[in-house]
Amino acid sequence: MQHHWKELIAVDRYTVQSRGVLQEVDRKVLTLLYQPLIGCRALALYMTLWGELELLDGQEATHHRLMALMQCGLPDIYSERLKLEGIGLLDTYVHAKEADEPKLFLYELRPPLAPDQFFRDEMLSVFLHRQVGRHLFIQLSNFFARPSIDETKFTQVTRSFSDVFSAVPAEQIVAGLSEEAGPELLEGKDHIRRDEASYVLDDDVFDFELFFAGLSKQLVPRRAVTAKVKEAIKKLAFLYGIPPLEMQKLVLGVIDPAYHIDIDALRRAAREWYELEHGGVEPRLVERVQPLAYRTMENIEPRTKEEQLMKQLETISPRQLLKEISGGAEPSLADLQLIEDVMFKQQLLPGVVNVLIYYVMLRTNMKLSKKYVEKIASHWARKKVKTVKEAMELAKEEAKTYQNWANEKEKGTRTVRKVVRTEIVPDWLNMDYSQPDDDDFDVEQARKELEERLKKYRDES
Structure with missing residues (x-):
């Protein structure tokens, strides 16, 4: 389990550098093109680190400073940092010292894609269109466009370097380098550089x-x-x-x-x-099904309820799963958007997302809580979960921790009831921990209803 406090605590130190000089056009690209994809809090973290780049000027500070500047907790800073890393705007390095000493993090800001690169990028441009709609997408595209010029009507008259500058004898070049620009001038330093921004797909x-x-x-x-x-x-x-x-x-x-x-x-x-x-x-990502390469039940006949559920979650899309859970009704736009955001930002495969939906529905009174879904999804992404089986096993291993996440903002105390099992249940859901917040919610009954709806879908298909 990778809790944020196992990777980052408030006394850990950080410093900031940039993969090149950030410019005014970068601010516009970040605000207008990236913000709809990563959200305002991730943008705020990037802009804060951008400010720290000049303010710290290579010095170190603790994460208490970052928490004070952003007026938010360390878990939020950590989760937003992951978004920046995933979309290619931030590289994070850590210098691990002695076990009892604070870590030192290096946050290296990467410039965003240039507007032409962004709109040529098939995935980012399509998802921006999905987030903002056709009208605003066209407006943004036009904002970053410039009138094109037919260069065939012009004749190039640009002079070459050799046309303008006279040649220098080789011996003078060598002498000059040895006297004035020795390697010691850059000792411990690097020239400012700017690579193309990029995000990584496995x-x-x-x-x-x-x-x-x-x-x-x-x-x-x-x-x-x-x-x-x-x-x-x-x-x-x-x-x-x-x-x-x-x-x-x-x-x-x-x-x-x-x-x-x-x-x-x-x-x-x-x-x-x-x-x-x-x-x-x-x-739409929510229409996908688990790729064949990551199906563990493809050529296997299910022998148990658990295997039957695994095969089901491997062959159904997240959207169809939500529809079946709703008794055939179309899922809400909010639920679809939440799941699609998770699939895009955390790069979780459809089968893994199905396990997430199934699990969260059972533990939160048939509701998809945004923060709860995103927190578990982020954990599974860091664990590089790729198959339905891996997701189910991890859900079982971390069941108590996940329940604590669901309850962490509760006020006061409540009576804890143990789950009373009246029939054989899938092994991965055989968990011993408290019920969801609603004392009237019967997790066992909910599981039965889910199984009945999915069984109806299997029979019809």
Whole structure:
């Protein structure tokens, strides 16, 4: 279990540096493009660290200072920090000292993507559209656009370096370097640099082994799948739910005779594929099902209730699960948005999210509490949970801790009742801890209702 206080406490020290010079346009990009994706608190943390960059000027401070500046607790700072890391705006390093000494954290701010990079990024641009709607998306896109100029109507007259500057004899260059710019001038320092901002998708979101296994090396040589192409394939597969065998066809359709894969053409092909598959409906993560590579019950006949539930959660989308739990009614937009945010920001697979939904529904009187869902999701993301089985086992192991999270803001005390089991239940839910806040809520009855609804869905499908 990775509690925030095991990784970070208030007396731990920190310092801030930047991966380059942050500019005014970065503030606009952060506020208008990133904020709808990460939320105002994560943006506030980034802007605070940006201010600290100049104020501290390389000095160290404790996290008490950060808590005072932001007027919030350390758990909030920690959870918002994870969002910044996940979307590629922050790199965090830690210098672990002696066991009884405070840690030293280095927070390295990464600049956001430039506007053109952001709107070319298939995943970020699509989810911005989902968050703000078509009208505001177009307004934001136009705000960061500039009139295009037809350069073919102009003749370039730019002079080269050698046209403007006279050559310097080599011996003078060498002498000058040895006398004036020795390496000792940069000892303990680095020149300011600026890399392209980026966020990372794990390789395991896409089965490249299967993808390459079905491709002829004569048609698509491995060298054609460059690092940029590979990253594009991962993002498109994650966004549109494109399986490896379908991705093979898309790549074959856009590779040219020189074995160059046009990433823009691949993006268009992916969108067209999705529109054909889903009738033009905008892609939604909540419609996904667990990838085959992460199903543990794919070719196994369930023998127990637990295995039956595992197989069910591996083959149903989070949206469909919410619908079945609601007795066939469409899930609320708030619930769908919460689950989609979790899938996008924490990069949890659909089957894992299904376990999260099932678990939270049982423990909180059939309600999806936003903070509770996000806290467990963040823990599972750090634990790199990928399968339904792993999620169920972790839910069982950490049951008491999760219940404490649910109760941590309670005021006063309440009577604790033990769960009375009247029938065999899935092993992963055989937990001995207090009931949810509502004393009238029967977790056993809720579990029965969930099983009945899911059984109805299995029978119909």
